[in-house]
Amino acid sequence: MNHIILLVLFLPWKILNYDDFKGKPSRDLSLAAVSSVYLSWTADVNDTIIYNVKCSVEFNEKKSFIREKNPWVLNHEQGHLDLGLAFAREANSISKFRMLFSQEDYDALRIRINYEWGAMNDLYDKETDGSRDHKMQAIWDQKIKIMLSK
Secondary structure: OOOOOOEEEOOOOOOOOHHHOOOOOOOOOOOOEEOOEEEEEEEEEEOOEEEEEEEEEEEEHHHOEEOOOOHHHHHHHHHHHHHHHHHHHHHHHHHHHHOEEOHHHHHHHHHHHHHHHHHHHHHHHHHHOOOOOHHHHHHHHHHHHHHHHO
């Protein structure tokens, strides 16, 4: 049986809509939505030198679902995607400045960016209560907007 995984690479201006969520909802009824967002890394290698490092944010439609179709939930999920974009941009700006990496330095960069992005996503969910705290969601919307403007 062939498995097809649909990945969508988002450009900075991509806005999520309900049709982007094609996954089966979780049995956990407390989850209004889940976005399968991750950072994807590519690089070229020449002997022991790593160069042309690129990081992109990707969204897996088949693993993402939205149970509650309302603008608060959709906006919150957009925040997860935008946080990924902000951290991908940070990684790319570091790689443009540095250009050449050892394997150890490349691994350290990926670990640091992935860890910081994961921690930021966890804090985002916690402080906004998954979009339920509208006041905190508005504060995070501004934080993310600032991060994306850098």
